[in-house]
Amino acid sequence: MKYVDDPVKMQKEIIKRSYIIAVIPVVYSLLSGEFPTMMGLLFGIIISTLILRLRVIHIERSLNMNEKKANTFIRNRYFIEFAIYFVVLLVARKNPSLNFLATAAGLFLIKFTVIGWVILDMLKQSWQKKIDSYK
């Protein structure tokens, strides 16, 4: 995996890839006139990006603590992030100009991007091993 030694570059790469993937459904929903879906997707992706950035800050802070404090700190921050997710989903459910499922999809997009990236990387490595063994 590229940029594994540099968290800032890795974070930018994750965000870039998820935005590239998000362009397809956003443009499709825009062209088909489903504005709540588009708005929901954009809302979810923006919140998800901000939470990723927040998580990097929390991780960097936690590494300067002792083991027990870091454990408690990250656990507490997780529950705060969980509350943010709850508020976001609640707003998407209550607001008629936002599609709830599209917002949830937007929130999950970064996670799916990471999983897809890792799977592709593993496949690439296994193919490279096979090609090298035939040489």
Next chain:
Amino acid sequence: MVEFSPDVIDTIIKAAALLGAGFAMIAGIGPGVGQGYAAGKAVEAVARDPEARGNIITTMLLGQAVAESTGVYSLVIAIVLIFTI
């Protein structure tokens, strides 16, 4: 056989949905505990090898991003159960 009126059936369905939402929210606790444990171990790893700090942060970031998704699944299910029925 006991027959219930439509109002009673509606109340039972609503109660079951709310109970299901409550049970679904239990899944939100696990990732928090797991992430905290991973953070503790990351601190231990950085103390052992400070040069690997960047690598550890990246690995932890990817792990936490994926681990959190199960908690958000439960949240989505709970909100759907609460507000749809």
